[in-house]
Amino acid sequence: MQTPIQTEGKMRIRPAVVVVVLMTVILTGMLLALGTWQVKRLSWKLDLIQQVEERAHAEPVDAPPQSQWATLTDPSTYEYRRVRLTGIFRHQDEVQVYTVSDLGPGFWVLTPLQRDDGSVVIVNRGFVPTDKRDPATRLAGELPARVDVIGLMRAPETGGLFLRTNDPQNNRWYSRNIAEIAKDKSLGDVAPFYVDADATPNPGGLPIGGKTMLSFPNNHLSYAITWYVLAAMTVAAGWYVTRNLNAPKRNEGNDADGPSQ
Structure with missing residues (x-):
C-alpha cells in the first residue's frame, strides 16, 4: 500500500528556503548592529552627562586667555x-x-x-x-x-x-x-x-541668566532593547517560514486515485 507522503533519500532544499535564510541572516545582522550601536551611544551619553555635571558644578576658573584660543578646536574638551x-x-x-x-x-x-x-x-x-x-x-x-x-x-x-x-x-x-x-x-x-x-x-x-540646558535625553537603552528584540523575532520568523517551506509535500496524485488494492 502506498503512503500519502512521498519522501526521498535526500532532503531537497527549495530555492525559496535559501532566499528566506539569506534575508533572515542579513536582517538579523543589521538589527544586531543597530542594537550594538545604541549600546555604544548609551555609554557615550552616560559619560557626557557625568562630564557635564562635573564641569557645570565645579568651582569657576579663569576663562582661557587669547593665547590659548588656537588650541580650543575640540568643544568636548571645554564645553560646560x-x-x-x-x-x-x-x-x-x-x-x-x-x-x-x-x-x-x-x-x-x-x-x-x-x-x-x-x-x-x-x-x-x-x-x-x-x-x-x-x-x-x-x-x-x-x-x-x-x-x-x-x-x-x-x-x-x-x-x-x-x-x-x-x-x-x-x-x-x-x-x-x-x-x-x-x-x-x-x-x-x-x-x-x-x-x-x-x-x-x-x-x-532682565536678561534672565542661568538658562543653559543641562539635561540630555537618554533613550539609548530602550532603543537597544528594541533592536535586539526585533532581531530575535526575525530569527524566530525565519525559522518558522523555513520549516514550513521545506516540509514534505503530500502526493496529491495518489490521494486523488485513492489507495491501491
Whole structure:
C-alpha cells in the first residue's frame, strides 16, 4: 500500500528556503548592529552627562586667555566648563538671537565683553521675552560699568537642520554663530567660544541668566532593547517560514486515485 507522503533519500532544499535564510541572516545582522550601536551611544551619553555635571558644578576658573584660543578646536574638551571673566560690556554691539525656552518665545541677549587685555568674549547674558527685545525697554540691565561674569563655556552654533539661516542685514538672528556675529559687528579677534551667564540677577530682572540646558535625553537603552528584540523575532520568523517551506509535500496524485488494492 502506498503512503500519502512521498519522501526521498535526500532532503531537497527549495530555492525559496535559501532566499528566506539569506534575508533572515542579513536582517538579523543589521538589527544586531543597530542594537550594538545604541549600546555604544548609551555609554557615550552616560559619560557626557557625568562630564557635564562635573564641569557645570565645579568651582569657576579663569576663562582661557587669547593665547590659548588656537588650541580650543575640540568643544568636548571645554564645553560646560564653569569660568569667570571680567570686563566691560559693549552694549552697542548686542545681538538678540531668537529662541523658544521654558519661559516661552523670546531672545537670547548676546553681548561682547571686552576684557582688560583687549580681547573680546561674547556672553549670552540670558533670556528676554519678545516684547523686551529692544534694549531701550530694559535699560536698567544695560550695565555700563566693569562687571564680573560667571558662566559656562559653550561651543558656537553654526546652523543645522532645525536652525534658520541668520540674516545680519535685517538684524534677524537664529543661531549663536560667533564668527558671523563678530564679522557683522566688526569685533575683530573674538574668542572661538561664548559663555552662558549664570543665574545671577541683572538690574531690572532682565536678561534672565542661568538658562543653559543641562539635561540630555537618554533613550539609548530602550532603543537597544528594541533592536535586539526585533532581531530575535526575525530569527524566530525565519525559522518558522523555513520549516514550513521545506516540509514534505503530500502526493496529491495518489490521494486523488485513492489507495491501491
